[in-house]
Amino acid sequence: MFSTVLSATLRGLCVEFVHVEADTSNGLPVFHMVGYLSSEVKEAGERVKTAIRNSGMVIPAKKIVVNLSPANMRKKGTMFDLPIAVAILASLGEVNLQESEEMLMVGELSLDGRIRHVPGVLPIVMEAKKRGCKICIVPKENEKEAALVDGIQIIGVETLDEVCQILRGEKKMLQAEEEFKEVYGDAQKENSVDYSDVHGQKIAKRAAEIAVAGNHNLLMIGPPGAGKSMIAKRIPTILPPLTKEESMELSMIYSIVGELDEKMPLITTRPFREVHHAVTKSALIGGGHVPKPGEISLAHKGVLFLDEIAEFQKPVLELLRQPIEDHQIRILRERGEYLFPAEFLLVAAMNPCPCGNYPDRNKCMCTTTQIHKYLGKISQPLLDRIDLCVEVEKVNYEDLQGGLQEESSSAIRERVCRARVIQKERYQERGFLTNSQLSVKDMAEYCQLGKQEERLMRQAFEQMNLTARTYYKVLCVARTIADLEGEEDISLVHLKEALNYRMIDKKYWGRNEI
Amino acid sequence: MKYEYWFANIKGIGNKTKQQIRSRVKTAEELYNIEETALKKMEVPKETAHKILQSVKDWKLEAEYAKLTDRQVKFYTIFDESYPSGLKEISAPPYALYVKGELPQEEQMSVAIVGARECTTYGETMARQYAETLADAGVQIISGMARGIDGVSQKSALEAGGKSYAVLGSGVDLCYPREHYALYTRLQQQGGVISELPLGTQPLAQFFPARNRIISGLSDVVIVIEAKEKSGSLITADMALEQGKDVYALPGPCSSILSKGCHNLIRQGAGILLSPKELLEELGIFHKKKMENKTENKILLESPEKLVYSCLDFYPKSLNQILEESGLAISALMQIIINLELKGYMKEISKNYYVKVK
Numbered sequence: 001m002f003s004t005v006l007s008a009t010l011r012g013l014c015v016e017f018v019h020v021e022a023d024t025s026n027g028l029p030v031f032h033m034v035g036y037l038s039s040e041v042k043e044a045g046e047r048v049k050t051a052i053r054n055s056g057m058v059i060p061a062k063k064i065v066v067n068l069s070p071a072n073m074r075k076k077g078t079m080f081d082l083p084i085a086v087a088i089l090a091s092l093g094e095v096n097l098q099e100s101e102e103m104l105m106v107g108e109l110s111l112d113g114r115i116r117h118v119p120g121v122l123p124i125v126m127e128a129k130k131r132g133c134k135i136c137i138v139p140k141e142n143e144k145e146a147a148l149v150d151g152i153q154i155i156g157v158e159t160l161d162e163v164c165q166i167l168r169g170e171k172k173m174l175q176a177e178e179e180f181k182e183v184y185g186d187a188q189k190e191n192s193v194d195y196s197d198v199h200g201q202k203i204a205k206r207a208a209e210i211a212v213a214g215n216h217n218l219l220m221i222g223p224p225g226a227g228k229s230m231i232a233k234r235i236p237t238i239l240p241p242l243t244k245e246e247s248m249e250l251s252m253i254y255s256i257v258g259e260l261d262e263k264m265p266l267i268t269t270r271p272f273r274e275v276h277h278a279v280t281k282s283a284l285i286g287g288g289h290v291p292k293p294g295e296i297s298l299a300h301k302g303v304l305f306l307d308e309i310a311e312f313q314k315p316v317l318e319l320l321r322q323p324i325e326d327h328q329i330r331i332l333r334e335r336g337e338y339l340f341p342a343e344f345l346l347v348a349a350m351n352p353c354p355c356g357n358y359p360d361r362n363k364c365m366c367t368t369t370q371i372h373k374y375l376g377k378i379s380q381p382l383l384d385r386i387d388l389c390v391e392v393e394k395v396n397y398e399d400l401q402g403g404l405q406e407e408s409s410s411a412i413r414e415r416v417c418r419a420r421v422i423q424k425e426r427y428q429e430r431g432f433l434t435n436s437q438l439s440v441k442d443m444a445e446y447c448q449l450g451k452q453e454e455r456l457m458r459q460a461f462e463q464m465n466l467t468a469r470t471y472y473k474v475l476c477v478a479r480t481i482a483d484l485e486g487e488e489d490i491s492l493v494h495l496k497e498a499l500n501y502r503m504i505d506k507k508y509w510g511r512n513e514i
Numbered sequence: 515m516k517y518e519y520w521f522a523n524i525k526g527i528g529n530k531t532k533q534q535i536r537s538r539v540k541t542a543e544e545l546y547n548i549e550e551t552a553l554k555k556m557e558v559p560k561e562t563a564h565k566i567l568q569s570v571k572d573w574k575l576e577a578e579y580a581k582l583t584d585r586q587v588k589f590y591t592i593f594d595e596s597y598p599s600g601l602k603e604i605s606a607p608p609y610a611l612y613v614k615g616e617l618p619q620e621e622q623m624s625v626a627i628v629g630a631r632e633c634t635t636y637g638e639t640m641a642r643q644y645a646e647t648l649a650d651a652g653v654q655i656i657s658g659m660a661r662g663i664d665g666v667s668q669k670s671a672l673e674a675g676g677k678s679y680a681v682l683g684s685g686v687d688l689c690y691p692r693e694h695y696a697l698y699t700r701l702q703q704q705g706g707v708i709s710e711l712p713l714g715t716q717p718l719a720q721f722f723p724a725r726n727r728i729i730s731g732l733s734d735v736v737i738v739i740e741a742k743e744k745s746g747s748l749i750t751a752d753m754a755l756e757q758g759k760d761v762y763a764l765p766g767p768c769s770s771i772l773s774k775g776c777h778n779l780i781r782q783g784a785g786i787l788l789s790p791k792e793l794l795e796e797l798g799i800f801h802k803k804k805m806e807n808k809t810e811n812k813i814l815l816e817s818p819e820k821l822v823y824s825c826l827d828f829y830p831k832s833l834n835q836i837l838e839e840s841g842l843a844i845s846a847l848m849q850i851i852i853n854l855e856l857k858g859y860m861k862e863i864s865k866n867y868y869v870k871v872k
Contacts, residue, residue: 201834366632368661391864460852460856463856464855494854504864
């Protein structure tokens with residue numbers, strides 16, 4: 001007898017539906033699995049047979065053929081275990097399958113018949129709903145995640161036996177609870193870190209505020225232990241809250257890599273991803289035979305933090321150039337193109353020299369050449385994509401002990417949100433959201449300067465060795481500072497503050513004046 | 515001259531021995547054509563004699579000498595009249611000197627300014643002031659063209675229109691460090707680049723202590739701007755003392771390890787540098803008006819700018835420090851920082867670290 005079960009797999013962020021077909025006929029007792037399977041899917045055969053037996057059912061000595069269609073697409077992953085088992089049982093007449101097109105199932109089987117969780121359930125259920133499915137059978141552990149999708153019945157199951165009972169109509173289908181859907185609002189407040197924990201560091205905090213307000217990438221320079229990571233870690237707390245759509249989008253990405261929390265599957269806070277300098281190319285931008293999202297996609301809508309940026313391998317950093325511009329990453333593989341979203345705020349940190357103590361010559365023993373070379377390690381094109389640069393100094397004891405109440409993240413976030421609204425309104429017709437997206441051409445329109453301001457910029461350009469690029473960055477950052485103040489025109493005050501955050505120039509870094 | 519050049523380039527024979535052998539004959543050509551027996555008669559040790567004879571065979575007389583002229587390098591031996599008389603008096607005078615540009619003028623006063631490569635802005639600023647003042651008074655500045663103090667003082671001297679001479683630790687046809695190439699070419703026009711090492715000699719660490727004796731030998735006075743407790747500049751100072759020259763050292767804060775070497779020198783009796791003007795007086799140079807006006811430049815600043823300026827130092831201070839000391843708001847402070855920077859009163863030497871320049 002022939003039977004078919006609907007299942008799905010992932011190709012990058014895309015969901016591909018797969019029909020699992022099984023046929024039992026008389027003949028020599030063999031078990032065949034076809035349909036361009038990778039080895040973990042081939043192994044499913046053994047798991048399925050054992051699981052069926054251990055669930056108290058018998059596989060008769062017949063010829064069994066299983067096909068996963070479309071047969072020209074490579075199948076990977078362990079989510080086919082459950083559909084294969086159900087298809088075989090249906091072909092043997094053990095269970096009834098009606099309206100198989102309206103029911104989708106995924107799940108990995110253990111030998112004793114229990115069902116284990118699989119990655120990517122959220123996007124699969126989402127697509128299933130679009131396709132018109134009515135019921136999704138998912139592992140119990142993925143139940144809450146799947147239930148994030150409205151308008152489709154989700155059934156979380158623990159064992160193969162349970163599935164059979166449900167299909168035979170012996171057990172009622174229980175709709176997954178939706179308790180946590182309400183959680184969304186509360187979770188926002190639950191940030192474990194806050195800017196009020198950071199004592200002193202006024203300038204770095206101000207720079208972080210500007211960076212977030214205009215979505216400018218930020219570079220922090222300072223000795224080890226100065227608190228660069230501490231400041232970076234708190235940047236997500238001053239980013240505007242995630243909208244529901246953004247939250248879903250993020251949860252989908254995390255579902256694919258299997259990093260969703262079982263109990264609280266919805267991502268409600270902006271991600272903060274810290275990348276170690278030994279990161280490989282594919283871990284950073286995504287990769288694999290069938291590519292999975294990398295760190296930059298996991299930092300989507302949040303912060304990507306590169307500590308010790310000078311220690312990164314150059315080719316790895318170069319890969320960041322395109323996603324920073326396009327807010328997405330395109331990975332080309334033999335079997336096609338994969339697009340992952342990657343809209344992140346880049347925050348980088350580095351020491352001023354190999355030992356970290358320059359310009360304190362009492363501590364820093366680095367030679368001028370060493371210092372010069374140290375910065376030289378960072379790729380210029382990447383530096384060109386960073387708008388703000390600020391020094392972070394070691395905190396002193398008074399600051400640590402100081403009873404001064406530091407400003408909280410929510411107060412800063414309020415200012416940031418206000419500035420973001422102004423930007424959104426201004427660029428409504430242009431289709432972008434923040435100042436960081438301004439091109440040189442747009443700047444003539446949106447960053448007009450008065451006579452006095454122009455004189456200042458001319459003077460600064462000539463005396464401070466600004467390049468054309470730093471010049472435009474200063475303008476762009478000044479625009480954001482003006483927006484933070486709620487002012488329409490860029491004034492001297494804004495420009496001068498922006499000049500303080502200008503990018504260091506590799507050419508003059510650590511050099512004596514000669 | 516090509517014979518002299520050949521003799522100076524024989525490897526493995528010390529300056530003193532060369533000088534002895536050469537003083538026995540009238541011209542180097544005689545040595546070139548000499549028989550082994552004649553050398554024996556002159557009581558030249560066997561090994562040395564062998565080296566001389568061997569090099570006669572190996573040395574391409576014309577071709578090698580052509581290199582010298584091609585590269586416009588002047589060549590002097592200790593027997594030349596133009597060989598600096600000051601150098602002849604030191605304990606181990608170089609047998610030969612290679613010069614691009616010219617040698618220091620004997621009738622003019624020469625002062626060596628030396629110091630650390632990894633210097634502070636304080637050292638840099640002071641080196642510049644002393645070099646400018648001295649150069650302006652017609653003093654020739656001798657140094658080693660190294661990074662840091664050496665380079666800064668030589669550059670300042672040239673910019674002030676004075677003359678400056680660099681003694682290298684490599685062949686005179688090589689520029690080390692590379693980033694001083696502009697200085698290297700300018701020195702050849704407004705002074706000279708000098709070395710005792712044959713053309714093409716790479717700048718190896720072992721050559722540098724020895725070249726310091728030439729720096730002090732060519733100068734009448736040595737001033738040390740910044741030096742750690744163990745520093746090449748102190749070798750120059752020691753050599754100068756041995757050669758009976760005056761040594762001056764610039765004091766700095768006791769906490770700065772880059773001033774420690776200088777402080778030790780002062781304790782040992784070196785002169786103390788208090789201002790360029792006073793140095794000129796001590797050297798007996800009565801110098802014109804121009805410089806004085808320059809140093810007594812009045813600082814014309816508005817009051818909040820003055821406040822920030824008073825927080826600054828020749829040693830780098832961070833924006834955070836200035837923020838705390840001045841008690842200003844971030845935005846207000848940043849305004850003033852940029853104003854002061856544009857007016858040329860201060861400089862950003864590392865990200866958000868500032869030093870005063872005037």
